[in-house]
Amino acid sequence: MRRAAVLVLLLVACAAARAAAAAVTVTDGLLPNGNFEEGPAKSELVNGTVVRGAKAIPRWETSGFVEYIESGHKQGDMLLVVPQGAHAVRLGNEASIRQQLAVTRGAYYAITFSAARTCAQGERLNVSVSPEWGVLPMQTIYGSSGWDSYAWAFKAKLDEVALVIHNPGVEEDPACGPLIDGVAIRTLYPPTLAKGNMLKNGGFEEGPYFLPNASWGVLVPPNIEDDHSPLPAWMIMSSKAVKYIDSAHFAVPQGTRAVELVGGKESALVQEVRTVPGWTYRLSFSIGDSADGCVGPMVAEAYAARASVKVPYESKGTGGYKRAVLDFAAISNRTRVVFQSTFYHMKSDGTLCGPVVDDASLVGLRKKLAGRRLLL
Template sequence: MSTKDMSKCQMLVQERKVRCKLEKIPKSYEDVHFEAGYATGEGINAISFELLQHETLTFKGKTILIYLNFHPKKDDAVNMIWGQLCLFASSVSSKRMITNHESSTQPIPLQNSGFETRPTNVTINTTSQFVLLNNKINVIPGWAFNGTVWYVTAGGNISLPGNGHGVQLGPNGMINQTFKSDGSYDYVLTFTLAPSSIECANNFTAVNVSGPSSSKVFNFKESLEIEMWQTYAYSIWSAEIRHGVMGIQIQSVASSSACWPIVDTILVNGIETLRMYEAMGFVNSGFEVGPTFIDNSSQGILLEPGSDEDPFNPYQSAQSPLQEWTILGMVKYIDSKHYAVPRGRAAIELVSGSPSGIVYNTQFLKQGKVIIDFFMGDANDSCVGDFMVFLQVKNMIWNFTMRSIGIGSSEKHSVTFNAKFSNNEWIPISFYSFNETRTSNHQVLCGPMIDSPTIQFSSGLRSKKLHHIWLVFSLVFVAVFIIFI
């Protein structure tokens, strides 16, 4: 390893930047190169990464914490090993190393995110809520637009958060905005979708949301909120290094009934890649790391799987707006400010059947006794009925029931089982429901609330998210690292 590269690695250690880049595992260890930021393979079968696992090694009283991740695609040859290897040296004790950690979040300031700054050269007509814009003479501060776009004022049949303003996207209507990215965060978009009339409060109102690597169509759905608008979240994940500028784009989806969508209150939350496991086994066990809630809204945020997302694929959690958890069907992300949440600031409500749930994919290093605890209850949103929640670990299934009267009650449940899985097998752990329940006025779909699942392991047993074979490579590189420090 060159002096220059070694200095760079030491700088990363000192700054606690645990996202390094190992461009390729070389034949000669002297060729190791470290670089801050996301890591991707370059060339044949390029690979995207997320930081998933750590191991510790004590050498001469110093604890070396290894962050590493190797995600070869399905058909990659073993000798084409590309990956991410981050070494973090610390003088703190190993006991401190396993304390709880949740990724930090950083709101990304978008310009004019709620469209309250009106377009240029526009005079609001009190007799009309819709003002047609012309991109040759009108500018929406902070936003570029094309196609047919109207500036909309709430009122009458048009309901928006805070009764403010939004934009309606007509034929080929599209808005976009860029923001700076330093490669340190993944990004989750929150936005509001509203129909232009009661008759359009159905699947005809739709938008296509695009990020750097993918896109997804969101449809307004009946009976999911009291208001005539709904809030959704979308993971703006990227399979490539994104230093500099990232963009988001929202475009209308053609509708034969001319139910053109209205969008409002667009927010972006930067989520730092997780650095270590929580002490109780699940990453993001309290669901604290997710999309940003809208300040002037008492509604939750609707979460759906990505367009091509397989909830049981362990490598697709980066595409989920809820860090490390993938989505089955549709769920609602709720906050403690407006709902009953047993612990912390957020929880998950399973709002519609067929099924509605969340999935966590993990691996078990050894066999032995495992205990999973979680809270089940109602979110204090007048959800009345008989709840049934299933907890499934691979092919083992337990079910839990409770009678809800919608006043915010909750119960703690626990299951115990013996983990008899091979240590390179991905095991899905899922919480889901098939029941359909509604609020006491029978208008809004609702369901059981899930919060704070934890895993407790017997001595010597712990979960992992990485095949153990890669630990061999990490130990080799730790040895090299130690030689130079």
């Protein structure tokens, strides 16, 4: 009888330990083995790279044709480079990686990960945290290294969710597929209104996690691909991404973070605010360059109600900014504030770049002005 009681207690203790482990809330930064430096045993690799067994990679569950790639691995004439550490995974056709995350129900999170296209041209990735999902088209025109970092946000509907990154590709070569590395998470805190500013998160200080040593920024997809913006209070409209940048790797007008408009007129940074019809308001903001070698004349545009302004900026590619102001009269009880780049810009290495927007503020003047436009 005593032996049976001890056995029951042991079973209960084991179950409690497993439950406690599952209940650990994720912290900001790389997920457990998020850089894939803990690899499978050699006995679990076929031909040196193909992962055999769904749980061969510690902390991850895989399905389909998944390869464990070491930096410098050769595929034909292509040399595969890994940005974070020495290892990454490659997802073949219909392959995926999965990790269970213990989160806070109702909280918002942003996933950041790096990806590189390999032999296929039209690669895409499905990113999901049940029951939400999004499709991210793979682009290499944003970063000269071949790697880009992407952000994708979600609202936790459960206390424990499954993050899945899946390659839906249908290439002739099942091994053709994107490389994945540096998977991280950051809790997003809904910004509140600061005194003297009707815009939330006007300095863009709240946003996704920046991966260590990733000097190319983080691409934030348009809202048609992400129901919850990784930039709280802001929406990315149209079809192209914007680039979220930090002061550790770029020139930022104010604070430590800003947004680079790399999508021309195909991408717009938007926030909707409450206004009073007939009242006038003043939108102030900074326009500059991120010191990433993007050289030449730039034009950034701002819109609100029926007013607009085009702000010219001559970039030397070494950093700098100017302030601009747009006065407008509200025509409804909600007004969209919009920023976008008039033109596409490209660096000498062929990668896209553009003007930086930062330190945006909106104040009410409460008197009628004739939509006056002023540049400082």
